[in-house]
Amino acid sequence: xxxxxxxxxxxxxxxxxxxxxxxxxxxxxxxxxxxxxxxxxxxxxxxxxxxxxxxxxxxxxxxxxxxxxxxxxxxxxxxxxxxxxxxxxxxxxxxxxxxxxxxxxxxxxxxxxxxxxxxxxxxxxxxxxxxxxxxxxxxxxxxx
Ligand code: FES
Numbered sequence: 001x002x003x004x005x006x007x008x009x010x011x012x013x014x015x016x017x018x019x020x021x022x023x024x025x026x027x028x029x030x031x032x033x034x035x036x037x038x039x040x041x042x043x044x045x046x047x048x049x050x051x052x053x054x055x056x057x058x059x060x061x062x063x064x065x066x067x068x069x070x071x072x073x074x075x076x077x078x079x080x081x082x083x084x085x086x087x088x089x090x091x092x093x094x095x096x097x098x099x100x101x102x103x104x105x106x107x108x109x110x111x112x113x114x115x116x117x118x119x120x121x122x123x124x125x126x127x128x129x130x131x132x133x134x135x136x137x138x139x140x141x142x143x144x
Pocket of ligand 1: 096
């Protein structure tokens with residue numbers, strides 16, 4: 001039996017808990033330290049807020065951490081209430097399935113006729129790092 005963990009959290013409030021990633025080599029935006037790595041177990045999800053935007057964190061079955069918008073592109077459901085399924089997030093409302101490595105919708109896009117499939121929006125992803133015991137998320141540049 002698979003057990004899925006759900007964790008909803010806010011980023012740390014203390015200024016020293018946030019910061020610019022020491023190895024930031026450019027690419028725009030700012031890296032935010034959002035959650036201790038060990039707070040996100042395999043197959044679990046968390047919701048954090050990065051630069052005012054709700055962000056879904058998920059640790060995939062292979063240990064990779066993904067970051068994406070927490071707002072389902074279909075009808076706006078909070079994806080942090082969903083489950084990780086084979087590298088994707090399963091929206092709790094209508095069970096649309098978004099690949100957390102590419103953002104591409106897998107269901108129902110893969111079963112729709114091509115003209116309908118082209119209208120299924122992808123899930124926006126965020127750059128993410130799992131380093132030094134912390135999960136870091138890069139916010140987009142203002143106006144980007
Ligand atoms: S709101 Fe997420 S699938 Fe409909």
